[in-house]
Amino acid sequence: MNKNADVIIIGSGLIGCSTAYFLTKSGRSVIVIERNEPCCGASGANSGILGLHTKLPGLKMDMAIDSIGMYRELADDLPIDCELELDRGCALVCQDEQTFIETAEECRKEAFSRINIKMLKGDDFRQIEPAISPKIYGAKYTPEGGMVNAMLLNWGLHDRAEGLGAKFYFHTSVVSFIRKGRRVMGVVTDRGDEFYADWVIDCTGSWSGLTNKLLGLNIDVTPRRGQTIVTEAVGPMLRTCLADGNIVKRKYHPELFEGETPKLKRLGYNFGGDQTKNGNIVLSATREFAGFDKTNTLEGIETVLHFAKDIIPAIQGMRFIHTYAGFRPFPPDGKPLIGIVHELEGYAISAGHEGDGVAMTPLSGWLMLQALDGVHHRYLDELTPDRLVPKGSVSY
Amino acid sequence: MNKQYICRCEEVTREEIEYAIEHGADTVNSVKRRTRACMGFCQGKTCRREVSRIVAEKTGKPLSEVEPSTFRSPVRPMDISVMAGDYHDE
Numbered sequence: 071m072n073k074n075a076d077v078i079i080i081g082s083g084l085i086g087c088s089t090a091y092f093l094t095k096s097g098r099s100v101i102v103i104e105r106n107e108p109c110c111g112a113s114g115a116n117s118g119i120l121g122l123h124t125k126l127p128g129l130k131m132d133m134a135i136d137s138i139g140m141y142r143e144l145a146d147d148l149p150i151d152c153e154l155e156l157d158r159g160c161a162l163v164c165q166d167e168q169t170f171i172e173t174a175e176e177c178r179k180e181a182f183s184r185i186n187i188k189m190l191k192g193d194d195f196r197q198i199e200p201a202i203s204p205k206i207y208g209a210k211y212t213p214e215g216g217m218v219n220a221m222l223l224n225w226g227l228h229d230r231a232e233g234l235g236a237k238f239y240f241h242t243s244v245v246s247f248i249r250k251g252r253r254v255m256g257v258v259t260d261r262g263d264e265f266y267a268d269w270v271i272d273c274t275g276s277w278s279g280l281t282n283k284l285l286g287l288n289i290d291v292t293p294r295r296g297q298t299i300v301t302e303a304v305g306p307m308l309r310t311c312l313a314d315g316n317i318v319k320r321k322y323h324p325e326l327f328e329g330e331t332p333k334l335k336r337l338g339y340n341f342g343g344d345q346t347k348n349g350n351i352v353l354s355a356t357r358e359f360a361g362f363d364k365t366n367t368l369e370g371i372e373t374v375l376h377f378a379k380d381i382i383p384a385i386q387g388m389r390f391i392h393t394y395a396g397f398r399p400f401p402p403d404g405k406p407l408i409g410i411v412h413e414l415e416g417y418a419i420s421a422g423h424e425g426d427g428v429a430m431t432p433l434s435g436w437l438m439l440q441a442l443d444g445v446h447h448r449y450l451d452e453l454t455p456d457r458l459v460p461k462g463s464v465s466y
Numbered sequence: 467m468n469k470q471y472i473c474r475c476e477e478v479t480r481e482e483i484e485y486a487i488e489h490g491a492d493t494v495n496s497v498k499r500r501t502r503a504c505m506g507f508c509q510g511k512t513c514r515r516e517v518s519r520i521v522a523e524k525t526g527k528p529l530s531e532v533e534p535s536t537f538r539s540p541v542r543p544m545d546i547s548v549m550a551g552d553y554h555d556e
Binding site for chain 2: 107222224240348379385391392
């Protein structure tokens with residue numbers, strides 16, 4: 071059977087395009103099939119923050135450090151300026167003394183020595199970030215980390231990969247896989263086309279659960295909606311990328327929030343704030359399970375603004391001009407899936423990056439190249455999709 | 467040669483929009499994301515239709531088939547102080 075390409079990638083978001091970029095650069099022929107267009111999933115609805123301040127020591131922090139370390143080289147190789155800033159600084163805001171003490175305790179762990187962080191009390195922190203409310207007790211601050219324009223990055227990766235020979239098919243959905251026993255041979259699209267390749271790679275993010283169901287795999291990646299608000303452009307006001315200290319707790323110890331109101335629990339509110347190059351302030355976000363409903367809700371907007379004003383009071387003198395919502399791809403066990411599915415032949419997945427997709431963009435593409443080249447990496451051991459595909463669970 | 471500004475809020479020229487379309491952005495949404503057209507203060511009230519026209523022209527799609535960019539709240543700029551004070555716990 072003649073193949074159309076070495077690799078078929080499903081999905082042209084950040085992860086799909088990063089994977090296409092690395093594989094095309096390695097000399098492979100690549101086809102990317104995209105049901106809509108780039109930036110339609112989380113890639114077009116995030117805050118663009120490349121942060122280490124919200125990571126606890128461990129796998130995720132290690133990966134974030136490595137991936138952010140790859141950003142400059144990647145960005146320099148793209149034909150579009152993706153407005154990468156690596157020296158913005160990031161701060162985890164501690165609203166009260168209790169949170170400050172707990173956060174400081176966490177920082178004493180050895181792994182934190184990998185990044186340059188310091189705990190700053192309110193007045194010291196306000197030297198760096200004057201817009202912070204006087205009621206804030208302090209912050210965990212690092213001068214490292216920054217932001218990127220994720221949409222320009224997505225398109226930049228697309229342009230570069232396409233320029234090197236990758237073929238993109240937009241507004242085209244995969245409706246089924248072509249299989250011969252364990253071997254995944256290719257895909258069938260909704261335009262009636264069949265594409266054959268040595269490898270098919272799922273990079274469909276929040277839709278990954280649905281994509282993999284077509285193969286009989288039960289990998290439950292679900293959409294977790296985040297609602298975000300954009301203010302009018304103002305003069306320079308925020309220097310750093312901000313997050314609320316409770317973000318980390320809420321993500322890693324949800325049981326501590328059992329006592330909070332049903333509404334807040336449902337919305338999973340998760341403050342983030344930063345000012346873009348254009349002067350708009352981006353205030354995020356909820357963290358809700360709402361299926362594939364991508365609309366903004368009144369309660370979502372009210373909640374984000376209500377809590378954001380306690381951290382940045384000056385926003386109350388501003389107007390907001392836009393809101394958006396997107397889905398974070400939520401993996402069943404809290405870790406992304408990157409690597410080959412060994413219960414099949416010729417199939418790999420790179421999905422489920424919930425909230426970390428932008429930071430993980432370079433590393434994800436690079437790791438898939440290692441996987442296809444048969445090069446071992448400890449991250450691939452940790453992130454292998456095999457962990458969610460029990461032996462014998464796939465019928466041939 | 468004068469530049470033709472299509473999006474006045476974000477100062478996006480016709481040339482930039484056409485470049486985006488030539489590089490795969492064949493909808494108003496994708497043009498918006500690549501160029502910032504329609505992302506400014508007026509959120510496309512002024513230029514949205516012209517951007518649609520350029521997309522139709524360059525892609526050969528009839529204008530009636532060029533979908534508008536996604537509409538989102540607020541309809542016009544809104545005071546944050548009004549919304550921020552309206553939160554109620556359940």
